[in-house]
Amino acid sequence: MKYLILSDIHSNREALEAVVQFVRRKRWDKAVFLGDLVGYGANPNQTVDMLRELRPLSGIRGNHDKVCSGIENGEMFNRIALEAAMWTRRKLTRPNLLWLKSLPRGPLVVDNAFAISHGTPVDEDAYIFGEIEALNVFRRTDFPICFFGHSHFPVIFELSPDAITTILTVAPAFRFKLREGARYLINPGSIGQPRDGNPLSSFAIFDSTARTVTIHRIAYRVQNAQRRILEAGLPRPLADRLALGR
Numbered sequence: 001m002k003y004l005i006l007s008d009i010h011s012n013r014e015a016l017e018a019v020v021q022f023v024r025r026k027r028w029d030k031a032v033f034l035g036d037l038v039g040y041g042a043n044p045n046q047t048v049d050m051l052r053e054l055r056p057l058s059g060i061r062g063n064h065d066k067v068c069s070g071i072e073n074g075e076m077f078n079r080i081a082l083e084a085a086m087w088t089r090r091k092l093t094r095p096n097l098l099w100l101k102s103l104p105r106g107p108l109v110v111d112n113a114f115a116i117s118h119g120t121p122v123d124e125d126a127y128i129f130g131e132i133e134a135l136n137v138f139r140r141t142d143f144p145i146c147f148f149g150h151s152h153f154p155v156i157f158e159l160s161p162d163a164i165t166t167i168l169t170v171a172p173a174f175r176f177k178l179r180e181g182a183r184y185l186i187n188p189g190s191i192g193q194p195r196d197g198n199p200l201s202s203f204a205i206f207d208s209t210a211r212t213v214t215i216h217r218i219a220y221r222v223q224n225a226q227r228r229i230l231e232a233g234l235p236r237p238l239a240d241r242l243a244l245g246r
């Protein structure tokens with residue numbers, strides 16, 4: 001089975017369109033979404049519609065999906081994130097808001113092949129930035145393979161019997177073969193708001209038969225996404241950061 005692993009789209013219609021266009025030329029069997037479909041960007045309804053059209057789809061909610069759909073009030077958000085979330089809540093159509101609200105909480109096991117979580121499989125709102133957080137998650141779970149999002153940083157953590165290793169990815173396409181006997185925490189990066197210093201949209205394709213993960217970096221029309229953010233009256237830093245990838 002070949003899975004599209006999509007995360008942190010953040011209402012960035014241009015970026016999601018570029019990814020969908022790119023994978024049209026590839027064979028894939030199922031789309032898997034790790035949360036944060038909306039928040040920050042200017043096209044929440046279009047991105048919800050586009051993701052819902054990818055079928056079959058397994059997905060979970062992210063922290064922004066919770067606040068934008070009214071499950072939480074966003075008291076942990078900074079001012080800009082909260083302003084964007086309240087704007088998104090007003091813009092979402094009723095069916096899209098209800099669909100977002102119905103996204104399950106992670107972790108979720110997909111096809112008995114791997115797990116998915118937004119932050120971590122222990123706490124959907126917690127971050128995995130480095131090996132210490134990754135090791136804590138490995139210790140408290142037993143998933144052989146878990147894909148996660150939330151940090152917007154593409155990375156693979158490998159736990160072998162004697163070491164934990166960080167594998168950083170290289171644009172535009174990084175292919176990695178999973179080793180037997182090791183466990184993995186894998187972040188495909190963010191489609192709509194990359195934060196690794198590279199503005200290219202980031203997502204992964206996981207081939208569960210060949211046990212390979214490929215992290216793709218895709219160019220999209222960043223300036224159009226920025227223009228829509230400014231035209232919507234959303235905070236300017238949300239537009240500026242798209243060109244910087246942070």
Ligand SMILES: [Fe+2]
Binds near residue numbers: 008062151
């Ligand atoms: Fe996010």
